[in-house]
Amino acid sequence: MNKEKRTEIFTRLRDQNPEPKTELEYSTPFELLLAVALSAQATDVSVNKATRKLFPVANTPEAVYELGVEGLSEYIKTIGLYNSKAKNAIAMCKILIEKHNSEVPQTREALEELPGVGRKTANVVLNTAFRQIAMAVDTHIDRVSNRTKIAPGKNVREVEDKLLRLVPKEFLMDAHHWLILHGRYVCTARKPKCTACIIEDLCEFKEKTSD
Template identity: 80%
Template structure:
């Protein structure tokens, strides 16, 4: 795919949604960190349902740590993998208190050192909470990059590297959100809604569903 096509793709996505936002609900970098940590292999809808009950009760490292693993599980037991997530969340809260004065770090190294926080979670926090250029490649973005040919790659790291290289600079800060939303609602896994796609004429997916 040439750079003119890429520029037009992101121009259209921006025009349709000038101020894209994550669908996870949060009011602080800490709340975002916990929401993203809980969202692994789970939907944003399921995480929001849980955090709407959790955050009014505990939305600081100290408050969640005070709940303990069992107490936290009561709030997040409707989310997939909640046992492991509860353990990691408690460990992360303890580390934030002991090493970072209860403040979420704004750099990759410290974020990825937190239990349960991998590269993708760190990228979401860096981009969304701290407005740094970072590309969190989830299943939707991986599919978008490969289907459209904007950034084809065999694994998430390859797609991430190509997106950072090929997405025009003016779009880099918000590209992550545009691609997730497009993949979640239009370029869906089983049968993409090509007839409803604003970039259908630019996309290089050979098996389009449009008639």
């Protein structure tokens, strides 16, 4: 795919949604960090249901740490893998309190040192909370990048690196959100909704659907 096509694709996505946002509900960097960590192998909908009850009670590292693993588990037990996520979250809060003055760090290295925080979670926090250019590649973004040929890659890291290199600079800050939403609602896994797609004529996917 050439640069002109990529520019037109992201121009259309931006025109359709000028200020894209994550669908996770949060009001502070810590709330976002915890929500993203909880969303691994779970839906944003399920995480939001849990955090709507949790955050009014505990939405700081100290308050969540005070709940303990069992206490936190009660709030997040509707989320997949909640036991291990609760253990990681409590350990994460302890490190934030002891090493970071209860503040969410703004570097990838420090974020990835936190239990339960991998590269993708760190990228979401850096991009969404701190407005740093970062590309959090999940299954949706990986699928859209490969199907459309915007940035095909053999694995998520290769796709991430290609997107950072190939997406025109003016779109880099919000490209992650546009791609994830496009993959979630239009370029879906089993059957992409090609006839309803605003970039269908630019997409290089060979097996487009016709209904």
